[in-house]
């Protein structure tokens with residue numbers, strides 16, 4: 001055993017998609033940007049297509065190119081960044097649908113790819129991507145004339161059901177799209193959970209598919225198991241790791257496992273995270289280093305070959321909370337050194 005092992009349960013991803021699909025009561029797409037949130041766009045998207053997903057969303061045309069190879073010609077692929085300079089060829093050759101974010105992008109699209117399908121992204125209050133009301137009002141007749149495949153916007157605070165911005169953005173989006181026949185989309189995972197008013201014609205869940213909050217009923221998807229390289233005894237008064245931040249107060253057994261912050265196990269987990277030997281928690285002691293984590297296994301009757309950092313006892317959100325971040329960042333930070341294993345039907 002050398003590298004740490006990341007196990008990805010494709011059936012759990014499919015089951016999460018199906019459950020969100022039942023909640024959506026409308027077409028349910030799948031957001032697979034950033035390599036399917038770090039879990040592998042090819043196997044993940046193929047399993048989702050098998051489960052019934054017909055519409056996929058990525059951030060960049062380059063991701064769309066990888067996705068098109070994995071999925072073949074059938075499914076629709078929308079690109080959130082729209083039609084950027086340099087995208088024209090991939091958009092055309094791979095039949096990707098840009099979500100136009102500005103009048104400038106609309107002009108670029110009309111000049112370079114007249115007749116090629118496109119969608120529109122509106123800014124309903126997040127101030128990140130998309131056309132704001134005044135810009136939209138100016139180009140709206142020209143855009144509608146060209147027949148967009150989708151008109152969408154994104155919610156800034158949907159992870160908080162009670163946030164006032166949810167209803168404000170819903171109202172703005174509804175106003176900006178009133179009287180339009182084109183299909184509309186507002187909800188990602190959080191928006192699906194806000195209820196029917198937010199669903200429109202198609203939803204775009206990402207994190208919920210991969211087992212993350214705010215979809216609390218998600219099946220866990222990722223298990224991450226870190227092999228133990230070495231175990232040593234340390235005496236009271238001895239320090240462990242960089243800067244000697246942890247000092248033994250009793251005779252202790254310290255296990256060193258093969259993963260660190262270069263693998264996305266953030267340094268902010270130092271001295272705070274827990275690894276699991278089966279059902280037994282083992283505290284991380286000292287600093288997380290680039291390739292190694294040290295852990296107190298004093299209590300264990302039997303020393304295992306590996307300790308788990310993600311799994312049944314510790315979800316991505318639980319780990320994220322300890323690190324002071326969100327599940328999205330934990331997943332997308334998981335590095336390239338893991339041995340990845342896909343399990344479940346379609347693996």
Ligand SMILES: *Cc1c(COP(=O)(O)O)cnc(C)c1O
Nearest residue numbers: 031154188189204205206207208
């Ligand atoms: C990332 C993203 C999504 C998916 O969001 P989740 O919170 O992961 O469900 C949907 N739409 C847009 C525009 C996004 O950027």
